[in-house]
Amino acid sequence: MSDLLNINFQKEILDNGLEVIISEDNSIPIVSVNIWYKVGSANESRGKTGFAHLFEHMMFQGSLHVPKEMHFRYIQEAGGKLNGSTSFDKTNYYETLPSNSLELALWLESDRMGFLLPALTQEKLNNQKDVVMNERRQNYDNQPYGLQWELLFSNLFPSDHPYSWPTIGLMSDIEKFELEDVRNFFNQYYSPDNASLVIAGNVNTKDAFGLVKKYFDDIPANQVKHSLKKINPLLNENKLYIHQDNVQLSKIYFAWNTVSQYEEDDAALEILSVILSGNKNSKLNKVLVFEKQIAQNISAFQFAGVVSGAFIITATIKQNVSAEDVKKEILRVISELHTNITDDEISRAKNSIKSIFIASLQHMESLADQMNHYNTYLNNPNAFQYDLNRYNSVTKEKLITVVTKYFSQYYSELRIVPKEDKNAE
Amino acid sequence: MLNREIVPASGKLDSFLLPKMFFFTADNGLKVSAVNKPKLPIVQLDFIIFSGSNSDPENKYGLANLTSMVIDEGAGEYSSLQLAEEFEKLGSFFSIETHVEFIKLSLFTLKENVDRSFELISKIIQFPQFNESDFQREKNKATTSLLRLSDESQYLADAAFDKVLYANSYLQFPKFGTLASLNNITITDCKNYYKQNFFIQNMHLIATGDIDSSEIKGLVGKYLNNINSSDEKVTHNQNLRNNKSSFFVIDKEDSVQSEIRIGRLSTPRNEGNHFARSIMNTILGGSFVSRININLREEKGFTYGAHSSFFYYQNASNFVVSTAVETKNTIQTIKEIFKEFESIRLSISKEEIDIAKSYLIKLFPSMFESYEQINNNVFNLIYFALPGDYYDNYIKNIESVSVDEVQSAASDEIIINDMQVIIAGDKKNLIDSFSSITKDKVNIIEKEELIEKC
Numbered sequence: 001m002s003d004l005l006n007i008n009f010q011k012e013i014l015d016n017g018l019e020v021i022i023s024e025d026n027s028i029p030i031v032s033v034n035i036w037y038k039v040g041s042a043n044e045s046r047g048k049t050g051f052a053h054l055f056e057h058m059m060f061q062g063s064l065h066v067p068k069e070m071h072f073r074y075i076q077e078a079g080g081k082l083n084g085s086t087s088f089d090k091t092n093y094y095e096t097l098p099s100n101s102l103e104l105a106l107w108l109e110s111d112r113m114g115f116l117l118p119a120l121t122q123e124k125l126n127n128q129k130d131v132v133m134n135e136r137r138q139n140y141d142n143q144p145y146g147l148q149w150e151l152l153f154s155n156l157f158p159s160d161h162p163y164s165w166p167t168i169g170l171m172s173d174i175e176k177f178e179l180e181d182v183r184n185f186f187n188q189y190y191s192p193d194n195a196s197l198v199i200a201g202n203v204n205t206k207d208a209f210g211l212v213k214k215y216f217d218d219i220p221a222n223q224v225k226h227s228l229k230k231i232n233p234l235l236n237e238n239k240l241y242i243h244q245d246n247v248q249l250s251k252i253y254f255a256w257n258t259v260s261q262y263e264e265d266d267a268a269l270e271i272l273s274v275i276l277s278g279n280k281n282s283k284l285n286k287v288l289v290f291e292k293q294i295a296q297n298i299s300a301f302q303f304a305g306v307v308s309g310a311f312i313i314t315a316t317i318k319q320n321v322s323a324e325d326v327k328k329e330i331l332r333v334i335s336e337l338h339t340n341i342t343d344d345e346i347s348r349a350k351n352s353i354k355s356i357f358i359a360s361l362q363h364m365e366s367l368a369d370q371m372n373h374y375n376t377y378l379n380n381p382n383a384f385q386y387d388l389n390r391y392n393s394v395t396k397e398k399l400i401t402v403v404t405k406y407f408s409q410y411y412s413e414l415r416i417v418p419k420e421d422k423n424a425e
Numbered sequence: 426m427l428n429r430e431i432v433p434a435s436g437k438l439d440s441f442l443l444p445k446m447f448f449f450t451a452d453n454g455l456k457v458s459a460v461n462k463p464k465l466p467i468v469q470l471d472f473i474i475f476s477g478s479n480s481d482p483e484n485k486y487g488l489a490n491l492t493s494m495v496i497d498e499g500a501g502e503y504s505s506l507q508l509a510e511e512f513e514k515l516g517s518f519f520s521i522e523t524h525v526e527f528i529k530l531s532l533f534t535l536k537e538n539v540d541r542s543f544e545l546i547s548k549i550i551q552f553p554q555f556n557e558s559d560f561q562r563e564k565n566k567a568t569t570s571l572l573r574l575s576d577e578s579q580y581l582a583d584a585a586f587d588k589v590l591y592a593n594s595y596l597q598f599p600k601f602g603t604l605a606s607l608n609n610i611t612i613t614d615c616k617n618y619y620k621q622n623f624f625i626q627n628m629h630l631i632a633t634g635d636i637d638s639s640e641i642k643g644l645v646g647k648y649l650n651n652i653n654s655s656d657e658k659v660t661h662n663q664n665l666r667n668n669k670s671s672f673f674v675i676d677k678e679d680s681v682q683s684e685i686r687i688g689r690l691s692t693p694r695n696e697g698n699h700f701a702r703s704i705m706n707t708i709l710g711g712s713f714v715s716r717i718n719i720n721l722r723e724e725k726g727f728t729y730g731a732h733s734s735f736f737y738y739q740n741a742s743n744f745v746v747s748t749a750v751e752t753k754n755t756i757q758t759i760k761e762i763f764k765e766f767e768s769i770r771l772s773i774s775k776e777e778i779d780i781a782k783s784y785l786i787k788l789f790p791s792m793f794e795s796y797e798q799i800n801n802n803v804f805n806l807i808y809f810a811l812p813g814d815y816y817d818n819y820i821k822n823i824e825s826v827s828v829d830e831v832q833s834a835a836s837d838e839i840i841i842n843d844m845q846v847i848i849a850g851d852k853k854n855l856i857d858s859f860s861s862i863t864k865d866k867v868n869i870i871e872k873e874e875l876i877e878k879c
Contacts, residue, residue, distance in 0.1 A: 004466065027464055029439040030791050065429045069723060072714045077780045078435060079787020098787050103433035111429060130726025134682075138729045138749045142682045144576035202439060214427060246679055248572040280509035290506065293562055296569045318569055351516030355535060361465055362795040 005357065005384040009371065010205050014213065016221040017193025021371055021381045022208045023200040025364065031099040031201030034368035035109055036376055039189035040089040042162035042228055042307055050169010053086040054177060055185050057128040059093065064115035068124065071108055078104055086167055089228060089306040092372065096365045099202035103211050110215035116186055125179055136168050144247045145416050155241045156255045156412040158233060162307055191222035196375050200368040228306050230260050235410035244419045249296065250317040252326055253414040256406050258311045261304035262377060267390040268402045269302035269311055274349035275341060276300040283333050292329065294321045311406060323415055337403045341396055353391050357384065441790040443816055446803055447638045451645040453652065454625050458803045459641050460633040462796060466536040468634030469796035472550060473804065474528040476622035478600035479661045484879045485610050487602015490523040491567050492615045497521060498559035501548035505559055508545065517542040523600055526739055536635040540644065547648035553619065560612040568607050575876040581675045582684035582849040584875045589673055589845050590690055590743055593664045605879045624653040629807055633799040665690055665741055667843040672859060672867045676852035683755040683850030687762055688745035689843040694737040694809050700822050701830040702735055702838060707781040709733050709769050710746055717746060717765050727754045739808065744838055752851050756858045759846060769835045778831050786820050
């Protein structure tokens, strides 16, 4: 077990600050190249929301030596797959391709890290603003409950808190972005000293370092001042926000302020979420979905980012059941937690988490991304065993402390209800 | 100094060894496929039942799905919650998916727990309890799910698409059923569905992981001695033909986007040149840089993404283009998609074909990365009755497709006059604009027909 989660790697930091991690795995002739930039929507401010994500789109629009669309075409012709994602705290770019095309991937990644701006045009920006606005329509505005996280977080955190706006951004902000915004953002954050590169797969470590140096060594650093800091704000009263949507069933959400990732209590809160809703037999599921059948489904989880964390419970309410009844049951289950968590439940939760860890090692792409995550936040790409131990060391006493500490605080409640629902209140 | 104008050439690729697939019949008659992959101490098991919603009786649509929901609600000596607890103790994950032509019971387990996990899944397959109270709870869940789905434009568009294309065939009915059809289902129906479809001749076990064929044989012999047996052949009526192109709208009031589906019935999986179709589709809409996606996303900015695919059943198939666009761009999008149809029928360049081939060929090793992917590849062999050396010849078969064959695939499959156009969107803001693309009356499909009525 300890060997299994002990992933081999070598790490070097280039003179320009780029962190490079290489992990050899020769089981299949593919390689995953994964690069993290330590910038996300939490680096934005009100009035400019959604920019980190729009910028991610611009990174696929070609760079000085790569014409528009060619980034995709080169990777496709090589038999690779690529994508990128933006979250509150980071933006990542990754491609998995046959291992003999590693150099192609490094050429492409280095060109957009070092030479994006010369290829920037108004036309490209306008096009990607349209694409992103359609992404927002498709995945949020036109989805039932699509605004759920945006509404929940904007009511949990104060309006100047960096998690209080959604990563996709507000439509009114996306519309307004200009080329100058792209240039400033690039200069401020897209620099080798704000990035971390993981190469995992069928490579020779020495050769791979050589290729990385060939393509990245001459990209100058911009001396990025990394600015995300932990803030753990607290509500000073319970809040209730009701939103009407084009839906048949109501959903109810509760969010408590907790702690950010890897802080003391973070792992205990995750174990608690498994005990509450991890499976059919978990406490909330058993009462609300199985026995009383007042909820269609229920889910609890600890969300934890760099800046803040929150413990969230959400349930879809069955037809003709009042939100108040569901709320009462959820709060009752929570109020009993300090007396009824069993050792069995804790050990089952730990077993599930262990399996998830092992299952996650199947894909080079998720392995590379996880190594980048650990490297970025724990300064150790091989923190798998350390991370699993965080969960394994959680005791019943710890869980009871956590329950008492966080659930006695104020919470933010959201209800998404059918339009013209007279019983909404 | 480094010359960044030069696109790096790819080096020599290390050889890729296809995982070895073993096919055998266990002593009890169960057909088994196994791949030994000891990289991680895990096992992925899939029990396939070769019946799905295609075996739903008339007016009881949704029965297969509901039976699958009830089948693990108590089995052998364990109640529903106890059974879930037993899996959880092991850190094993069990799930069931219902499809139109099959049901898949999946198990992920650590190698150290494979024996006990196999014992539990065997109880589900052989000794489901089918209690009335569990049935009522799951039926209520299935009904509530439908209400939830009725809010989703994607679901409405997909359900309407199947209804239009597969009219007169069992393939037209939604696997989740309708409110009326679910209402007709009793616990006796579930028991009958189970009896008529969960028998050994209608099953296949696929396993990939840190386990070998003799271990699997051992597990089957130890735990699966009570599966039903039957000589019945499960057969389904099928009466398919393409109709003249028409327009259909499902009203989704106040949507900000239209969900668009455009497609027709196509040549079944094992007829014609499957590889030529794949290459043609990769160029038309099957990849990010396909003609349709580049046009609608990267040039027009109409959508977050547009793609096309061939969807294969065992003996039927369809071609479909899917996208979601802002309401005001709906008609222009449909016109652009038809333009792309016209254009691909006229010409496909050798360069495009070479790039598509290169993609499909070089992608091959990555199709065998995870345990689940390997199981799915084995499943495809069985489901479509492909030859045992299918994957051995995969690359060669793609390489040998000629330009003419790809061009023929376009003229055979992209037939403009057959294309049905289905839109789930805001009718009041859409309906008048159709006059610019069709003189015919636009058909309205009511949401009730897809969700409520039988």
